[in-house]
Amino acid sequence: MLDYRAKFVLAPMVRIGELPTRLLALKYGADLVWGPEIIDKKLLTCERIYNENLKTIDFRSKTGNKKIPGMTDVVFRTYPELENDKVVFQMGTSNAKLAVEAAKIVINDVGAIDINAGCPKHFSIHSGMGAALLSTPDLLCEILTNLVNEVGKPNNKPISVKIRLLPNKGDTLSLVNRLVRTGITNLTLHCRTREMRNREKPIRDYIDEIKKICNENNVSFIINGYIKDYKEFKELQNQYGNDVGVMIASAAEINPTCFNKDGTLPWYIAAKEYIKFADKFQNHPANSKYCISRIIPNVRNENVIYKLITKARTAEEFSDILLNKMDDNGKFIDKEDDKKEEITDKTTSVKHKIVDTESNIEKKIKV
Numbered sequence: 001m002l003d004y005r006a007k008f009v010l011a012p013m014v015r016i017g018e019l020p021t022r023l024l025a026l027k028y029g030a031d032l033v034w035g036p037e038i039i040d041k042k043l044l045t046c047e048r049i050y051n052e053n054l055k056t057i058d059f060r061s062k063t064g065n066k067k068i069p070g071m072t073d074v075v076f077r078t079y080p081e082l083e084n085d086k087v088v089f090q091m092g093t094s095n096a097k098l099a100v101e102a103a104k105i106v107i108n109d110v111g112a113i114d115i116n117a118g119c120p121k122h123f124s125i126h127s128g129m130g131a132a133l134l135s136t137p138d139l140l141c142e143i144l145t146n147l148v149n150e151v152g153k154p155n156n157k158p159i160s161v162k163i164r165l166l167p168n169k170g171d172t173l174s175l176v177n178r179l180v181r182t183g184i185t186n187l188t189l190h191c192r193t194r195e196m197r198n199r200e201k202p203i204r205d206y207i208d209e210i211k212k213i214c215n216e217n218n219v220s221f222i223i224n225g226y227i228k229d230y231k232e233f234k235e236l237q238n239q240y241g242n243d244v245g246v247m248i249a250s251a252a253e254i255n256p257t258c259f260n261k262d263g264t265l266p267w268y269i270a271a272k273e274y275i276k277f278a279d280k281f282q283n284h285p286a287n288s289k290y291c292i293s294r295i296i297p298n299v300r301n302e303n304v305i306y307k308l309i310t311k312a313r314t315a316e317e318f319s320d321i322l323l324n325k326m327d328d329n330g331k332f333i334d335k336e337d338d339k340k341e342e343i344t345d346k347t348t349s350v351k352h353k354i355v356d357t358e359s360n361i362e363k364k365i366k367v
């Protein structure tokens with residue numbers, strides 16, 4: 001059974017948290033990986049298919065993707081060989097009945113189900129989902145209790161929730177007090193209020209009190225917000241106790257190797273590794289392009305590799321740019337430069353030959 005305690009984890013991220021990013025994060029040391037938020041109603045349109053070719057489990061929507069024509073109908077893809085019991089499926093919902101029905105579709109193929117009650121973006125809060133659930137605690141508790149009793153317990157799988165801070169401490173503590181009594185196994189706290197943006201420093205003033213409530217109810221606790229690497233994970237554990245977990249989003253969006261014990265790897269290694277996973281699992285090219293563009297820095301708009309990626313469209317082009325046209329230091333391998341060098345080499349050797357012949361003639365004349 002998936003255990004959240006003391007884990008270093010990849011956050012749920014729409015668009016970013018597809019299979020290649022999750023496998024890359026796992027490869028470099030993430031203990032658990034969240035999938036991107038998927039809405040209950042969308043999941044209910046899906047059928048489960050074992051993809052013999054890729055050895056993945058695909059949840060394909062029978063209705064396709066109407067918003068982005070041509071976009072794949074694969075709503076969620078998991079690779080059990082590497083993700084088994086490490087992938088947490090995050091659901092967006094505002095209806096306990098639908099949440100239970102939808103969770104039953106994926107429960108056998110994921111380690112756990114997490115409910116998004118923290119994301120303030122439109123894609124989450126419309127129809128009362130995401131951070132909107134913080135204002136409807138009765139509904140949130142009903143969703144969690146039903147999931148625990150009807151999906152979690154019968155399948156021996158944990159149910160968890162991800163929340164934000166409420167505007168004041170008292171309200172936050174009473175919400176947490178209610179949530180930990182629903183039978184959930186883990187509570188993740190994004191240490192910002194709904195109004196705060198990701199660039200703002202998190203509020204960690206009463207983490208100890210929240211953690212105490214979790215501990216007393218045997219619920220594990222994960223801290224999220226403004227954390228960038230393994231070093232900070234360990235610092236937070238030193239500060240708040242070895243049993244706390246730590247979740248990373250933005251830093252992993254920019255470089256999914258940030259979980260590495262010895263420090264985040266350079267972007268060009270992350271980009272090369274990303275594209276290998278994307279190729280292997282036939283990730284949708286539009287999604288790969290988006291994720292790679294987040295990984296490649298483009299300071300002062302001068303990165304040739306970044307520019308090439310923005311012009312490319314197909315999976316083959318992305319691989320060619322990152323694996324053949326970029327050297328091991330992230331520099332563009334300029335074939336034109338190579339040609340110039342070749343020409344210079346040839347000219348030099350012709351010159352050598354002429355000199356050789358001239359000196360031979362000289363020798364002959366002297367003789």
Ligand SMILES: Cc1cc2nc3c(=O)[nH]c(=O)nc-3n(C[C@H](O)[C@H](O)[C@H](O)COP(=O)(O)O)c2cc1C
Pocket residue numbers: 011012013014015016036037090116117118119162190198224225226227247248249250251253
């Ligand atoms: C690109 C992106 C997509 C996100 N999508 C989700 C999501 O699907 N579900 C969710 O609960 N939070 C989502 N979030 C919020 C993160 O999980 C996380 O709580 C937040 O970014 C704070 O962590 P950070 O400071 O490490 O970025 C998203 C954040 C980013 C940057």
